[in-house]
Amino acid sequence: MLWQDIPDLENIKRHLVQLHQQNQLPHAILFKGEQGNAVLPTVLGFMQYLYCDHPQNNYPCGLCKSCKQTKNLYYPEFKFILPHFSSAKNDQSEEADMFKTFYRLIFDNIFLSFDDVLKEVKGKNKQAFIFADDVHQMIESVSYSAVGNKYKIICIWTPEMMNTIAANKLLKTLEEPTPQTLFFLVTSKPDELLPTILSRVQQITIPNFSNQDIIDYLVAKYDVQPNRAQEIAQASNGNINKAIHILNYFDEYEELLNDFRELARLSIKYDYDGIDKWMSKYENAGREALKKFLEYTLNVFHYSLLKDYELEHLIKTIQIEREFISRVHPYVHQNNIPKLYEIFNDAYHHATRNANMRILLNNLFLRCNEVLKKKNNTQHV
Numbered sequence: 001m002l003w004q005d006i007p008d009l010e011n012i013k014r015h016l017v018q019l020h021q022q023n024q025l026p027h028a029i030l031f032k033g034e035q036g037n038a039v040l041p042t043v044l045g046f047m048q049y050l051y052c053d054h055p056q057n058n059y060p061c062g063l064c065k066s067c068k069q070t071k072n073l074y075y076p077e078f079k080f081i082l083p084h085f086s087s088a089k090n091d092q093s094e095e096a097d098m099f100k101t102f103y104r105l106i107f108d109n110i111f112l113s114f115d116d117v118l119k120e121v122k123g124k125n126k127q128a129f130i131f132a133d134d135v136h137q138m139i140e141s142v143s144y145s146a147v148g149n150k151y152k153i154i155c156i157w158t159p160e161m162m163n164t165i166a167a168n169k170l171l172k173t174l175e176e177p178t179p180q181t182l183f184f185l186v187t188s189k190p191d192e193l194l195p196t197i198l199s200r201v202q203q204i205t206i207p208n209f210s211n212q213d214i215i216d217y218l219v220a221k222y223d224v225q226p227n228r229a230q231e232i233a234q235a236s237n238g239n240i241n242k243a244i245h246i247l248n249y250f251d252e253y254e255e256l257l258n259d260f261r262e263l264a265r266l267s268i269k270y271d272y273d274g275i276d277k278w279m280s281k282y283e284n285a286g287r288e289a290l291k292k293f294l295e296y297t298l299n300v301f302h303y304s305l306l307k308d309y310e311l312e313h314l315i316k317t318i319q320i321e322r323e324f325i326s327r328v329h330p331y332v333h334q335n336n337i338p339k340l341y342e343i344f345n346d347a348y349h350h351a352t353r354n355a356n357m358r359i360l361l362n363n364l365f366l367r368c369n370e371v372l373k374k375k376n377n378t379q380h381v
């Protein structure tokens, strides 16, 4: 079930149920809220509620035939649309892969973001769209009337990724509503939608969670110690998906920080034995591990820059990182961050393009040596 799994937000759930019970559901609703928060699960949970044969206390019962179907996010009258890579009619493999990945991930984490799906699909470096064909097929599917007294529900996730033709087709459909059909648009970027589409929908904002909601969720679902849950909640800024990501990488963060600290120390001294050992570790760990390290380091640079500009309150991170950023500060500061950013970004670029790992890492150490040895004082990292 989804609604039961979303902490709090009782007001929103009650509001939606009341609209339905009072027969006042608008034919098109734009649900807006941060990616990775409750916006998508709220919509999918509402779909389950609307199809449930015997809803109880504003919740789907979870037991009826319809609930058994919608539990798997399937229902004959329900259509879910998400962006994919290819517009070719005969090339459905990429679309299928996007759907498969989405279904595989959402059952693990109902708060997933579209980026989470993109990271896992084949061809992830391409630009994904919702194409005119997707909207066309959807229009065809709503042209038959719904069975019994239930709605047809079309849910479009990230409608801002519709191409222009698709957006205009959708607009036309919204202008001529079909009876018993509901359109749910789920977005974190309403400003990127056509104003004419915005004028055709009722907007509902799904807020972020409180720190306490996130703490309770992490403790109950992932059995996290309360003090660790509190630290993660503070770093996640009310976004539950971000909290889950931090939790998954919590132990890893410490190791990544140590690796960066070592890299900085070895680069400055240009201690080749140490460098060789460091490089061997990542050669053995593989390309994905190196990419994660580089991505992580780019984040550290970003935080260091915030510290330089005395914007530390914007650093939403865990305690060990905050301490580390303070320690690394004599070496990583506003004068060299642009250069370091460029060096690590280049390395990341080469890592994604199958460059030879040893050449790539040698180059990284050499370039870091040039930049880092020009430190402002002699403090040790």
Ligand SMILES: [Zn+2]
Pocket (backbone or CB within 6 Å): 051, 052, 053, 054, 055, 060, 061, 062, 063, 064, 065, 066, 067
């Ligand atoms: Zn039910």
